[in-house]
Amino acid sequence: MFHQQDHLKSQLQESHPASRHLFHCQECGKQYNTQLGYRRHLVAAHSAASGLPCAEGPQSLLEHLGSHTDRPPPLDDNSTATVPVRERKYSCERCDRRFYTRKDVRRHAVVHTGRRDFLCPRCAQRFGRRDHLTRHLKKSHAQESGLMPPCTPGCTPVAEPTAGTQCSVKEEPSPVASDVGLGSKEPMETFSRDMYNSYPMANPVPGMGHPHSLMQGSLSSSMGVARHMPPQSSHPHHHHLQPPVAPQQQPYSNMARYQHGSTSYPRTDVDSFLLDLQSAPPPHLSAVNSSTSTSASPQREVLGEGVGAGGDPHLLSRSPAISSSELSCTTNMDLGPLLGFLPFGLPPYSPHMGMGGLMMSYPPATTTTSPTASSSGLSSQAPGPFFFQPPQAHVPQGPGAHNHSQLPQAYSSPAMSTSSSLPHYYQAFQQ
DNA sequence: GGATGCGGCGACCGATCC
DNA sequence: GGATCGGTCGCCGCATCC
Structure with a gap:
């Protein structure tokens, strides 16, 4: 029924529930409500020329993107500037973890x-x-x-x-x-x-x-x-x-x-x-x-x-x-x-x-x-x-x-x- | 070194929204 | 009806403990 992308989307939106329409591809101008959509777009459309730091192929790029989400966005964002940093948004009430x-x-x-x-x-x-x-x-x-x-x-x-x-x-x-x-x-x-x-x-x-x-x-x-x-x-x-x-x-x-x-x-x-x-x-x-x-x-x-x-x-x-x-x-x-x-x-x-x-x-x-x-x-x-x-x-x-x-x-x-x-x-x- | 604790996250599903 | 949301389950890897 649902696939990884769907779930990813859900997850990302969970991490960024208020980040709809915040993902703007500066290469093609497309906007995406979710980080997932934006990522998918990047993978599908700009994986080769998007300037993503990963040399891995598109096949693994989507998965690999997750490994970068904790990192701050590149300062000189030519293409993926608006990808928000994935943050640990949900904290434990008792330990602040x-x-x-x-x-x-x-x-x-x-x-x-x-x-x-x-x-x-x-x-x-x-x-x-x-x-x-x-x-x-x-x-x-x-x-x-x-x-x-x-x-x-x-x-x-x-x-x-x-x-x-x-x-x-x-x-x-x-x-x-x-x-x-x-x-x-x-x-x-x-x-x-x-x-x-x-x-x-x-x-x-x-x-x-x-x-x-x-x-x-x-x-x-x-x-x-x-x-x-x-x-x-x-x-x-x-x-x-x-x-x-x-x-x-x-x-x-x-x-x-x-x-x-x-x-x-x-x-x-x-x-x-x-x-x-x-x-x-x-x-x-x-x-x-x-x-x-x-x-x-x-x-x-x-x-x-x-x-x-x-x-x-x-x-x-x-x-x-x-x-x-x-x-x-x-x-x-x-x-x-x-x-x-x-x-x-x-x-x-x-x-x-x-x-x-x-x-x-x-x-x-x-x-x-x-x-x-x-x-x-x-x-x-x-x-x-x-x-x-x-x-x-x-x-x-x-x-x-x-x-x-x-x-x-x-x-x-x-x-x-x-x-x-x-x-x-x-x-x-x-x- | 094995067992265990823990976090990350993919898969899946039902409910709800539009 | 599809998209989305929110939930559980379970695998994996790593850290820690014994």
């Missing part, structure tokens, strides 16, 4: 949050980025499993329940992040990262037994999340409960695409979801939360509160756009206290970690599912080995069963209606 794109800033945020959401299913080592886990798996565990890395598309995690599973530890930000972020937009970012980077947590330690056993009556179910994902949802991007009976049918590729905050989420649904989270009442852990977590994670506060503590039990699930995996992460159970005792190299649990508690979500042990979940038939979008256990205690399902009218007043607070889309989670600290 600068990046070329916002996405780099976002990814960089992990450095400050200390989040390591990606857990190696074989050695329980955690990584802050998925590709790190992938690389780790390829390098360190390739021969052990003889399988494709769990996070590679096409894998069948459940076919390899313990090894071939992409794991995500819902690790909340480190104390550093908590400290730094409080003054800024860290909470939102933290949550956004939860939303985006959370992956199903398969059993990371084969010796731990069936992961389901850990979460009988998981927080997810106790919170009533995903219980009412409209099985007949007409939205193609809606994420549905994963029928526990066939989790292996979910290609990871599908999961990844939607689980990480794809922009495909219906805006309205995300809005309502954000609304719910942001307007959640003050921290008050639900019974489940209190029994499994001692940290006062804002994330959990919101999530736990919204459902478990008198809040709308449909808080999370009310937004059908939220994938089951997302729900899994947002309803993560803080297993820090538990895992702190487990001998696989996880950092000891510290109640002072705040958002840094190790959180994982496991699929429930039982295979009893609501007809809704089992019949959703949308396993392709559910995360690999991970799935939701619809709560045993059901609430009325079907359209209208979870409309906003049932929400507490706070959930419809207009003050929280500023968020407009899921990507804006990140914009909270991008701007």
Whole structure:
């Protein structure tokens, strides 16, 4: 669909969003809105005679141009004078480090949050980025499993329940992040990262037994999340409960695409979801939360509160756009206290970690599912080995069963209606 | 020297704009 | 409907650590 030039254009415009019509070719007089267009023009029309310092051919010139964009323009600009210097326009709020794109800033945020959401299913080592886990798996565990890395598309995690599973530890930000972020937009970012980077947590330690056993009556179910994902949802991007009976049918590729905050989420649904989270009442852990977590994670506060503590039990699930995996992460159970005792190299649990508690979500042990979940038939979008256990205690399902009218007043607070889309989670600290 | 952390960036995709 | 925007994913190279 899109090619390198298109993407380059996007990227360049991202770096220079206000630089439309700023690129003027002094050789032919053509103007271009974007640096990319101008570059392409240079490559296509003036690559040989443009006086570009590169002796490389046009084939590689376009790519090579990027290597020059950090440099100041030549003082005696005969031809390419108006090419602006590519600057690291996007800076990190916490360290003032600068990046070329916002996405780099976002990814960089992990450095400050200390989040390591990606857990190696074989050695329980955690990584802050998925590709790190992938690389780790390829390098360190390739021969052990003889399988494709769990996070590679096409894998069948459940076919390899313990090894071939992409794991995500819902690790909340480190104390550093908590400290730094409080003054800024860290909470939102933290949550956004939860939303985006959370992956199903398969059993990371084969010796731990069936992961389901850990979460009988998981927080997810106790919170009533995903219980009412409209099985007949007409939205193609809606994420549905994963029928526990066939989790292996979910290609990871599908999961990844939607689980990480794809922009495909219906805006309205995300809005309502954000609304719910942001307007959640003050921290008050639900019974489940209190029994499994001692940290006062804002994330959990919101999530736990919204459902478990008198809040709308449909808080999370009310937004059908939220994938089951997302729900899994947002309803993560803080297993820090538990895992702190487990001998696989996880950092000891510290109640002072705040958002840094190790959180994982496991699929429930039982295979009893609501007809809704089992019949959703949308396993392709559910995360690999991970799935939701619809709560045993059901609430009325079907359209209208979870409309906003049932929400507490706070959930419809207009003050929280500023968020407009899921990507804006990140914009909270991008701007 | 290998593993890991990190940034750069290409590929791809869905949403939105025009 | 094409162009554009904004997002995730993952590869690569480099730096650092052990």
